[in-house]
Structure formats: C-alpha cells, structure tokens
Amino acid sequence: MNILIVEDEQAALRRLKKLLSEVEVLQNLNILAELESIEQTLGWLSTQAVPDLIFMDIHLADGSCFDIFQHVKVKSPIIFTTAYDEYALQAFKVNAIDYLLKPIKKTELEAALNKYSELRKPDSVNYEKLIPLIESTQASKRFMIRLGQQIRLVDINEVAFFYTENKITFLVTRQGKRYPIDYFLDKVEEMADPQKFFRINRQFIIHIDAIEEMHAFSKSRFKIILNPPAKEDVVVSAVRSPHFRKWLTGE
Numbered sequence: 001m002n003i004l005i006v007e008d009e010q011a012a013l014r015r016l017k018k019l020l021s022e023v024e025v026l027q028n029l030n031i032l033a034e035l036e037s038i039e040q041t042l043g044w045l046s047t048q049a050v051p052d053l054i055f056m057d058i059h060l061a062d063g064s065c066f067d068i069f070q071h072v073k074v075k076s077p078i079i080f081t082t083a084y085d086e087y088a089l090q091a092f093k094v095n096a097i098d099y100l101l102k103p104i105k106k107t108e109l110e111a112a113l114n115k116y117s118e119l120r121k122p123d124s125v126n127y128e129k130l131i132p133l134i135e136s137t138q139a140s141k142r143f144m145i146r147l148g149q150q151i152r153l154v155d156i157n158e159v160a161f162f163y164t165e166n167k168i169t170f171l172v173t174r175q176g177k178r179y180p181i182d183y184f185l186d187k188v189e190e191m192a193d194p195q196k197f198f199r200i201n202r203q204f205i206i207h208i209d210a211i212e213e214m215h216a217f218s219k220s221r222f223k224i225i226l227n228p229p230a231k232e233d234v235v236v237s238a239v240r241s242p243h244f245r246k247w248l249t250g251e
Contacts, residue, residue, distance in 0.1 A: 011250020160210035176228035
C-alpha cells in the first residue's frame with residue numbers, strides 16, 4: 001500500500017509512522033512522502049502518481065489543509081488527523097473515510113484502516129463541503145477578551161500558557177500580555193491541541209514552545225521555567241509527571 005503523509009508536527013509524525021509499522025492489516029507498506037505544508041502537498045500531488053491512501057493533518061503550518069482541495073482534485077481517500085473533537089468531527093464520520101483524534105491510538109488507527117479497506121470509494125467524498133465546517137471550528141479557537149469597552153480577539157496559537165488565580169482563568173500571550181477569559185481551565189483543556197498544550201497541574205496549561213527550562217524537582221516532578229515567565233513557581237504535579245514525560249517525546 002502506497003501512503004502519503006501530510007503532517008507538520010514531528011512528534012505526531014513519528015507516532016503515526018510507529019503505529020503504522022505495528023498494524024497487522026497493512027501489507028507491503030510504502031510511505032511515498034512526508035509533507036508538512038500546503039505548498040509542498042500541492043506540488044507533490046500535481047506531479048506524482050496517486051497514492052492509495054493519504055493521512056492528512058487538518059491544521060498545517062501555512063493554513064488549513066482544505067485549501068489544498070480548492071487548487072487540485074484529490075483522487076485518493078483521506079484519513080484526517082486532528083486535535084478537534086467537536087461538531088466538525090461528526091461531519092468527518094459522514095463525509096470522509098475517517099478521522100483520527102490526536103494523540104492517535106493504535107485501536108482507532110486499525111479501525112480507520114479497516115473502514116478504508118471496506119469502502120475504497122474516494123469519489124463519494126466531497127472535501128469541499130467540509131471547508132465551512134472547519135472554518136467555524138477554527139473560529140471557536142479564538143478568545144474574546146473584554147477590557148472595559150474594548151474587545152480583542154486572541155487566537156489560541158498566540159497563547160503561551162493558561163492559569164487560574166482567585167478562581168479566574170487567565171491566558172498569557174507569547175508577548176507576555178495577560179488577559180482574563182470566561183472559561184474554566186477544564187474547558188480550555190478540551191479546546192487546546194493536546195500535541196501543543198499540556199495541563200501540568202490543577203492551575204496551569206502550558207504550550208510546549210513556552211518551556212524555557214526544566215529542572216528536576218522532588219518526588220520525580222519537574223519545575224518549569226516559562227517564557228514569558230509566570231508570576232509563581234510552575235511545577236508539574238506528581239500525578240501528571242509520567243504523562244508529561246510522554247507528551248514531551250510525542251508518545
């Protein structure tokens with residue numbers, strides 16, 4: 001089976017390749033290419049033979065993967081990979097071959113591949129219909145900040161970390177700006193991409209790029225130095241430390 005992978009996160013790519021190598025339903029697996037952007041994918045699809053199956057991340061470094069379908073006709077069936085688990089994913093179940101929610105689980109990968117084997121009807125997939133659904137999902141990943149009479153939108157990708165203080169949830173941007181938001185931390189955890197954000201304790205959710213330094217702490221825990229800095233010590237809880245180690249390595 002000839003497979004094309006479109007994924008811009010190296011940890012997610014490594015995990016997918018590892019799981020593919022372990023799945024028994026695959027025979028003579030051949031990964032044709034590993035692409036990480038819309039531009040690369042458009043170039044590849046325009047010049048190469050049609051792959052049997054494509055694994056495609058929805059949100060790439062240079063935009064939504066659905067921009068690809070506006071420029072080139074994709075004849076291969078696609079299994080989408082995504083961090084979003086709300087209404088857009090319900091549409092994938094109907095319109096696409098399948099989707100895999102990050103972090104990908106082996107059982108779900110096997111189920112998606114079994115579904116592909118049974119269906120193999122790429123002509124029935126209308127990816128263009130998913131574009132507005134994806135755009136509406138992206139809109140839910142922005143936070144509306146009210147500062148007196150002023151309103152500002154902050155994209156979740158601008159956030160370095162979230163934390164709670166005196167029962168109020170705040171986000172801190174990569175530029176060090178702090179804003180209160182109308183969400184509990186539990187809801188933020190549901191919204192955030194689990195490949196990029198991790199809840200290290202009851203008070204903090206941090207972006208992987210915000211980690212400046214890590215230091216060993218008591219009871220196998222970690223003390224995290226964030227950039228921009230937090231106002232207090234940031235320590236990974238003992239319960240979450242094993243999961244934090246796996247998150248760091250993309251397991």
